[in-house]
Amino acid sequence: MNNESVSREKLVTDVKVVLSDAEDLLRATASDASERVKSLRPKLEESVRSAKARVAEAERALLERTKAAAAATDRYAHENPWKTAGVAGAVGLLLGLVIGRRG
Numbered sequence: 853m854n855n856e857s858v859s860r861e862k863l864v865t866d867v868k869v870v871l872s873d874a875e876d877l878l879r880a881t882a883s884d885a886s887e888r889v890k891s892l893r894p895k896l897e898e899s900v901r902s903a904k905a906r907v908a909e910a911e912r913a914l915l916e917r918t919k920a921a922a923a924a925t926d927r928y929a930h931e932n933p934w935k936t937a938g939v940a941g942a943v944g945l946l947l948g949l950v951i952g953r954r955g
Contacts (some may be wrong), residue, residue: 860914867907874900 878896881889929936 860910864907864911864914867903871900871904871907 874896878893878900881893884890
């Protein structure tokens with residue numbers, strides 16, 4: 853998985869945490885009778901709903917791209933088995949040499 857995918861996944865996770873905290877705040881202030889809280893609650897509730905929908909869409913798009921990349925990799929490996937085996941062998945050899953020198 854590349855750094856961009858990891859960053860996007862972390863962003864989605866972080867946004868989910870923020871949304872969860874906002875929902876907790878909404879529940880905690882449900883009994884607050886001040887006018888300011890009453891006027892802000894509907895706007896915050898709508899913002900949370902909207903953000904959750906956007907996060908869900910971003911998550912679906914990320915999953916689709918990940919599946920497409922995995923399918924392309926699988927297709928390439930099936931179309932070029934000897935190249936794939938050669939590259940995997942070379943990577944394994946290099947890793948073995950690096951690990952062997954450290955030990």
